[in-house]
Amino acid sequence: MNRRGLFQVGAALAAAAAGASTPARAEGADAPARGTSALLFEDDPQFWYETVRLFGAAEYGGALFGEVVAIAQKIKSGDYDSWYDANNAFADRISSEAETQLKKGHRISARDGFLRACSYYRSSEFFLHANPDDPRVHRAYERSVACYKAAAALFAPPIEALEIPYEGTTLPGYFHSPDASRQRRKTLLLNTGFDGSAEEMHWSGARAAVERGYNVLVFDGPGQFGPVHRANLHFRPDWEKIVTPVVDFALKRADVDPHRIAIHGVSFGGYLAPRAAAFEHRLAACIADDGVYDYGASQLLGMPESMRPQVVAALSAPIAPQLDAHLEQMMKSNSTARWAFTHGMYATGTTSPRAYLGATQAYHLRDGIAEKIKCPTLVCEAEKDLFFSGQAQQLFDHLTCDKAMIKFSDVEGAGAHCEVGANRLAFARIYDWLDETLK
Numbered sequence: 001m002n003r004r005g006l007f008q009v010g011a012a013l014a015a016a017a018a019g020a021s022t023p024a025r026a027e028g029a030d031a032p033a034r035g036t037s038a039l040l041f042e043d044d045p046q047f048w049y050e051t052v053r054l055f056g057a058a059e060y061g062g063a064l065f066g067e068v069v070a071i072a073q074k075i076k077s078g079d080y081d082s083w084y085d086a087n088n089a090f091a092d093r094i095s096s097e098a099e100t101q102l103k104k105g106h107r108i109s110a111r112d113g114f115l116r117a118c119s120y121y122r123s124s125e126f127f128l129h130a131n132p133d134d135p136r137v138h139r140a141y142e143r144s145v146a147c148y149k150a151a152a153a154l155f156a157p158p159i160e161a162l163e164i165p166y167e168g169t170t171l172p173g174y175f176h177s178p179d180a181s182r183q184r185r186k187t188l189l190l191n192t193g194f195d196g197s198a199e200e201m202h203w204s205g206a207r208a209a210v211e212r213g214y215n216v217l218v219f220d221g222p223g224q225f226g227p228v229h230r231a232n233l234h235f236r237p238d239w240e241k242i243v244t245p246v247v248d249f250a251l252k253r254a255d256v257d258p259h260r261i262a263i264h265g266v267s268f269g270g271y272l273a274p275r276a277a278a279f280e281h282r283l284a285a286c287i288a289d290d291g292v293y294d295y296g297a298s299q300l301l302g303m304p305e306s307m308r309p310q311v312v313a314a315l316s317a318p319i320a321p322q323l324d325a326h327l328e329q330m331m332k333s334n335s336t337a338r339w340a341f342t343h344g345m346y347a348t349g350t351t352s353p354r355a356y357l358g359a360t361q362a363y364h365l366r367d368g369i370a371e372k373i374k375c376p377t378l379v380c381e382a383e384k385d386l387f388f389s390g391q392a393q394q395l396f397d398h399l400t401c402d403k404a405m406i407k408f409s410d411v412e413g414a415g416a417h418c419e420v421g422a423n424r425l426a427f428a429r430i431y432d433w434l435d436e437t438l439k
């Protein structure tokens with residue numbers, strides 16, 4: 001959710017908890033929405049951000065600039081159906097062409113087409129999670145994964161599809177290797193965040209690390225793209241319970257150096273990765289990109305601190321009709337809030353916006369958790385982060401391990417959340433730090 005949306009949520013929650021019939025005006029509520037200046041969808045920061053996200057995918061083959069512009073021209077701002085239709089139509093056309101290319105033996109052309117189709121299918125269903133049973137959601141997920149696996153098989157060496165044992169089931173993932181030698185190497189565990197996918201991590205870190213000689217083990221945990229779509233597994237705050245089985249899995253491979261395993265968490269992964277590192281001490285380094293110290297607090301931005309205990313109590317109360325009414329009205333009037341709440345409910349397994357906000361309060365590194373991290377840790381901060389403004393600095397300040405911070409600015413084109421649109425610039429700095437840390 002963008003900063004203005006967060007101010008509105010905080011004000012609405014405070015007003016409802018105080019018994020007001022209309023939301024209070026929070027200081028800064030009329031401040032311009034943060035985020036890089038929009039060239040498209042000027043009235044919808046969320047649509048613009050997702051468009052920039054697709055532009056950024058082009059740096060490693062997950063999109064083409066011209067295709068993204070053409071898709072955007074078919075979309076009505078704030079209209080989720082038109083977003084789906086435009087992305088899905090391009091994905092269908094490109095995947096069909098890739099299948100024809102493969103049949104004719106044009107492996108590189110087919111690989112590139114499948115990779116872009118995967119990206120557009122993933123994007124197409126992004127805003128549809130208010131109704132998880134919508135057949136468009138299932139089809140887009142299945143097509144995105146199928147296209148990625150088709151592309152993965154055409155890389156040299158092929159990217160391996162994985163099923164990682166986890167609590168009686170498995171988590172999907174992929175193993176990227178620089179070559180086919182199977183020699184023991186430093187290995188990066190790469191984890192997405194609130195709404196990404198293991199497939200998307202191909203252009204969001206995996207190939208950048210492979211170019212630098214890393215093995216990369218990408219995985220989705222509960223609440224993320226694969227597990228929530230195929231098995232209804234939802235987010236949990238104790239992310240070490242997911243990362244420890246992933247580390248166990250990695251250590252069974254002869255090509256993984258057990259002393260040089262790092263983790264890179266992207267977006268909400270900027271909470272998940274350091275949370276895991278606080279308890280999983282076999283990790284040699286941790287990257288929080290962008291850093292998140294208290295996810296629950298970020299959802300209550302704009303609320304007077306004195307009211308937070310009262311509001312947090314209301315979020316978990318059996319009934320809070322005024323608060324529920326405020327949040328429902330916000331979803332009707334603010335497309336960003338509508339997406340954030342509907343996807344949040346989908347990914348956490350909650351049934352109302354209030355229940356979702358209540359669930360977020362368990363996702364924090366307070367109470368000495370951040371201080372438990374022992375491995376060297378890099379915290380990234382984007383100047384105009386739509387979602388977690390100020391969180392990276394809080395995390396950095398609480399770390400007691402060897403630590404570093406990299407700040408990315410709008411002037412250099414890297415000020416958006418997770419530096420989308422400036423991937424090569426960001427990964428150069430991030431993985432240079434990791435090279436120096438693991439050497």
